[in-house]
Amino acid sequence: MKTPVSHMLLVLFASFIGSFGAVFLKSGAEQLRKGWLYLFNWRLALGAGLFVLSSVFYIMGLRPPAELSVLYPMVALGYIWTLLWSCLFFKERFTREKFIGLFLILAGVFCVGMGSR
């Protein structure tokens, strides 16, 4: 395995802050129920900012000599964080379909990573 640990940590951190980007994007998007003028609110701006920041860390982490087959499963961790925050902050229900669907998608992202060597 030649993927440096520092690259793994970068990707891990990116997936973590990216999931918070999703949380703020969601909570900012709910403001739009009050009207389209609410498109400019700090939650949406923070969500977008966190997404941009997380992609910077992704790009740094996924640079050579990193192996995508090793790092893609870690990228997929972002989906699990986001699911946790959805249940925790937005009280969303965790259904069987969500569990099966997410499992298939995680397996799929893992396979795409394996095929990207």
Add this chain to the structure above:
Amino acid sequence: MSLAATNSVAVPEKRSWRSVGLVFGCTLLGAPAQVLMKTGAKGLENLGHLGVLAVLTNIPLMAGFVLYGLSALLLVMALKDGELSLLYPVIALTYVWVAILSWLIIHEQINSWKGLGIGLIVAGVAVLGRGSRR
């Protein structure tokens, strides 16, 4: 900590299905955005420094940014009413479109691992979509 103002209200069926459709559109725009930005970034590699003008006149890069912005807007519209736990995994469809576009444009081959991955992601999104109709 409560970030949700009014979210615990159940989302009507039709709206939830609409949100999945919006995220579907978001991935359809997001994939060409990624391919365009990658193409545009290649044109900048030869420059010694990152000139603002070089970035602004780089048409693929700019087109990629615009598409990316539009896809983000669709995601926000979807999240207005839809559940984050349902919609966020659907974004993985972007992998599918990027693989297909790379195959069509830069003739990057889809090997068996990628093929399997694409199949699994599509199946996963189908399961999520089915669940959202209930």
